[in-house]
Amino acid sequence: MTEYTLSIIKPDAVKRNLIGKINSILETNNFKIVAQKMLLLSSVDAETFYGVHKEKPFFIDLCKYMTSGPIVVQVLKSNDAVKKYREIMGATNPQNADENTIRKLFGKSVEENSVHGSDSNENAETEINFFFSSREILD
Ligand code: CMP
Numbered sequence: 001m002t003e004y005t006l007s008i009i010k011p012d013a014v015k016r017n018l019i020g021k022i023n024s025i026l027e028t029n030n031f032k033i034v035a036q037k038m039l040l041l042s043s044v045d046a047e048t049f050y051g052v053h054k055e056k057p058f059f060i061d062l063c064k065y066m067t068s069g070p071i072v073v074q075v076l077k078s079n080d081a082v083k084k085y086r087e088i089m090g091a092t093n094p095q096n097a098d099e100n101t102i103r104k105l106f107g108k109s110v111e112e113n114s115v116h117g118s119d120s121n122e123n124a125e126t127e128i129n130f131f132f133s134s135r136e137i138l139d
Contacts, residue, residue, distance in 0.1 A: 003081035004034070005118045006127035011069035012112035014038070019072055022102060022115065026076060029088055035075035035128075035137040041067045049130055058111070065111050073131045077139065082124055085117040 009022055026033060041049070046063040053059050078084055090101025094113055097104035107113040118124035128137075 002077065002079060003121060003124070004128060005076050005081040005085050005124045006116075006131065007074040007076050007085060008116040009072040009074070010112070010114055010116060011065065011071060012108060013106055013114040014070050014072060016106070018106055018114065022106070025088065025102060026074075029078075029084070031076040031078045031081065031085070033074050034077045034139045035132050036072060037131075037136070038070050038072050040070050043067055049127070061111065075128050075132060075137050082118055082121055086119065089115050089117050 007026070009019055013019070013022060023033065043063060046066045047054070050059065050062055050066070053062065056062075076085060088102060090097025090103035090107075092103075092113060093110045094103040094107030097107065102115050103113050107115075118127050
């Protein structure tokens with residue numbers, strides 16, 4: 001079934017000029033990038049976006065890291081987009097990620113893991129609406 005998921009190219013990957021390489025992997029895997037923009041998250045944005053993790057010991061560092069430089073946010077469209085993107089991203093910790101996944105290829109640590117992808121269709125909708133208005137999604 002056609003689905004949408006939210007992708008973030010994180011500060012570590014933007015800083016290392018990996019936007020093009022990551023987009024190439026997405027397009028090679030038949031994702032259509034139907035929305036994309038670069039922005040710098042405010043602290044409030046990061047704390048809100050990652051609100052589900054606010055009790056976790058890594059929350060403050062995560063928010064600090066996600067506001068440390070520009071990110072690229074994207075809406076990806078494909079069959080089974082949520083599950084498929086999670087497979088292509090690889091495990092949260094790049095050390096545990098399968099070969100040729102984005103995080104294995106480019107991730108440096110569990111924090112600097114290069115990309116984020118929604119973990120369910122429900123969260124995909126919430127996360128897409130957090131960053132994009134309907135007129136920015138050119139489907
Ligand atoms: P992401 O998919 O963006 O969702 C939450 C993020 O928290 C996760 O990727 C990791 O980059 C980050 N994170 C930082 N430290 C940890 C940790 N110890 N365990 C899990 N996630 C972590």
